[in-house]
Structure formats: structure tokens, C-alpha cells
């Protein structure tokens with residue numbers, strides 16, 4: 059399967075999922091237990107756990123997204139990353155609440171292994187980098203949202219977790235073990 063492309067036209071809204079077509083698009087990719095890391099105002103029609111630095115909309119966890127990933131014992135099937143897209147935007151629209159560069163948070167998601175196998179990460183922003191292959195992800199969907207006028211487009215990247223090298227090696231090792239056991243069984247049975 060290649061990358062599924064979508065193009066949506068929606069008037070801009072600082073609460074991203076107040077844009078109905080975009081909200082429906084995001085919900086269509088969500089599966090299982092969802093972690094909505096920069097949850098903001100808009101609730102999705104999915105089984106979501108909401109994290110935000112602001113208490114205004116009563117998130118399930120009030121605090122910094124990075125600290126949450128670092129401390130949580132929960133595991134998820136989908137993670138949504140919809141942070142303020144620039145420091146300017148964070149000052150203008152989210153009372154200066156900001157996460158900074160996303161590299162740190164992406165690495166933490168991988169090293170804390172909070173996403174189940176074949177899980178999905180949905181990233182929104184001004185770039186299509188996402189989690190990328192280097193972190194063990196493959197792109198399965200891209201959506202450009204045109205807000206017309208002088209607005210930047212919103213870029214949505216959908217990525218699926220593929221097996222990490224470590225996981226692959228474990229499977230390989232276990233397969234070898236099973237093959238050896240079967241071989242021993244037949245060797246004994248036929249006294250080879």
C-alpha cells in the first residue's frame with residue numbers, strides 16, 4: 059500500500075479539530091486507545107486520553123507532554139501530535155504554551171515504547187517529516203489542508219509503526235529456537 063493523499067479546504071481555526079472535515083479525517087485514522095498529547099479544546103469522537111499544559115479545558119492529565127511520555131505506564135494504539143506550530147502561534151493563540159523542537163518528544167515516544175505494534179502516529183504542523191523511517195515508521199497517509207487567504211496550509215502526516223530492528227531480531231532468534239526444537243524432535247524419533 060502506498061501513501062494515501064487527501065486535500066481539504068477549511069477555514070482556519072486555532073482549535074484545529076473545530077474544522078469539521080479535518081476532524082472527520084483524523085477520526086477516520088484513529089484506532090484503539092488514543093493519546094491526544096496537545097489536546098486543546100476540541101474533543102474527538104474516539105476513546106481518547108487528553109493531555110495539555112493548560113487547565114482551561116480540563117484534560118485527563120494536566121502537564122507537559124514530554125513529562126507525561128516520560129512518566130506514563132499506559133500504552134496506546136494511536137498518538138496525536140497537534141502542538142502549536144510555531145513559537146509565534148503559541149504566543150498569539152495559546153498563552154505562550156509551547157513544546158519547542160519536536161525531535162525530543164518523538165525520540166521519547168520511541169524509547170519509552172508507549173505505542174503498541176502497528177500503532178499509528180498522527181502529526182500536524184508545517185512539515186511532513188513526522189516520525190520517519192529512522193524511528194521505525196512508514197508513512198501511510200498525507201493530508202494537505204488549505205485555509206485560503208494568507209494562511210499556511212496544515213500538513214497532516216499519518217504513520218504506522220513497523221517492526222524495530224530489535225523486535226525483528228527477537229522474532230528471528232525465537233524462530234531459530236523453534237526450528238532447532240523441531241529438528242531435534244525428528245532426529246530423536248528417527249535416531250539420526
Ligand SMILES: C[S@@+](CC[C@H](N)C(=O)[O-])C[C@H]1O[C@@H](n2cnc3c(N)ncnc32)[C@H](O)[C@@H]1O
Pocket residue numbers: 072073074075076095096097098099100101109110111112121122123124140141142143152155156157
Ligand atoms: C494547536 S492547539 C491543539 C488544538 C486541539 N487539537 C483542538 O483541536 O482543540 C495546541 C495545544 O497545545 C497545548 N500545549 C502547548 N505546549 C504544550 C506542552 N509543552 N505540553 C502539553 N500541551 C501543550 C496548548 O495549551 C494548546 O492547547
